[in-house]
Amino acid sequence: MKITAFNGSPRAKRSNTGIMVDEFLAGASKAGADTKQIYLSTKKIGSCMGCFKCWIHTPGKCIIKDDMTELLEEVITSDLIIMATPLYVDGVTGIMKHFMDRFIPLADPRFEKDENGGWRHKKRFTKYPDIMVISNCGMPGREHFQVLELHFRRMARNFHSSVIAEIYIDTGELLKNLIPLLKPVIASYKKNLRNAGVEFVESGKISDKTSKKLSKPLLEEDMFIREANKYWDKQLKSIKSEENS
Numbered sequence: 001m002k003i004t005a006f007n008g009s010p011r012a013k014r015s016n017t018g019i020m021v022d023e024f025l026a027g028a029s030k031a032g033a034d035t036k037q038i039y040l041s042t043k044k045i046g047s048c049m050g051c052f053k054c055w056i057h058t059p060g061k062c063i064i065k066d067d068m069t070e071l072l073e074e075v076i077t078s079d080l081i082i083m084a085t086p087l088y089v090d091g092v093t094g095i096m097k098h099f100m101d102r103f104i105p106l107a108d109p110r111f112e113k114d115e116n117g118g119w120r121h122k123k124r125f126t127k128y129p130d131i132m133v134i135s136n137c138g139m140p141g142r143e144h145f146q147v148l149e150l151h152f153r154r155m156a157r158n159f160h161s162s163v164i165a166e167i168y169i170d171t172g173e174l175l176k177n178l179i180p181l182l183k184p185v186i187a188s189y190k191k192n193l194r195n196a197g198v199e200f201v202e203s204g205k206i207s208d209k210t211s212k213k214l215s216k217p218l219l220e221e222d223m224f225i226r227e228a229n230k231y232w233d234k235q236l237k238s239i240k241s242e243e244n245s
């Protein structure tokens with residue numbers, strides 16, 4: 001099974017998204033999958049120009065000469081693609097959105113009805129990879145991922161695929177082990193991510209038990225807000241005293 005993760009965080013290797021992907025892929029690789037994480041912020045990805053040349057003049061190929069040629073090859077030859085992004089303004093990052101817009105050559109321009117009677121583009125390829133979503137956000141509360149969940153479901157439908165696994169964690173900045181007291185909690189969360197990777201490769205899904213563990217908050221909400229506000233107060237104070245000195 002070929003699994004390719006596309007990380008849309010501008011922080012690339014230093015991202016919380018990357019921490020999550022690394023652990024999941026470590027489990028998947030241990031279970032025999034061929035895995036790779038690609039940091040989109042290190043790639044040259046221009047924005048789609050909306051010219052539709054990839055549909056008419058050069059069917060299936062974008063006329064922009066950048067890294068998307070090699071990236072789309074990775075997409076279409078994978079069994080599973082992981083769309084990994086931090087939550088930015090309730091959705092994907094700009095980097096990830098540019099990447100997603102450039103999927104257009106993978107579709108045929110003509111329309112057809114899906115099994116539920118909704119319109120979408122016809123297939124260009126016989127097989128498209130399944131989609132998994134991995135995301136983290138800054139604030140506490142899983143409701144922050146509502147838009148993202150729907151966005152990837154709609155995108156998958158349009159590309160004759162489906163979202164077959166999702167891992168979301170709020171208060172994602174905690175993954176960096178900033179609070180020593182939380183070390184065991186973070187270690188256990190990472191272990192669950194690795195287990196999810198193993199389970200996915202072995203059974204095609206993440207078990208309900210592991211999913212449940214992965215959706216447990218890392219820290220009680222009130223305590224998180226108290227500590228986070230203390231942190232921001234401190235940062236703001238230190239900048240002020242720097243400016244006054």
Ligand SMILES: Cc1cc2nc3c(=O)[nH]c(=O)nc-3n(C[C@H](O)[C@H](O)[C@H](O)COP(=O)(O)O)c2cc1C
Pocket residue numbers: 009010011014015016017018085086087088089090091136137138139140144171172173
């Ligand atoms: C431009 C921007 C927009 C953000 N928007 C949200 C948001 O809508 N909701 C939220 O909970 N966190 C938001 N965050 C916080 C990030 O999701 C959070 O810092 C995350 O841990 C970053 O992950 P990364 O290290 O993988 O990039 C935002 C951060 C930035 C820089």
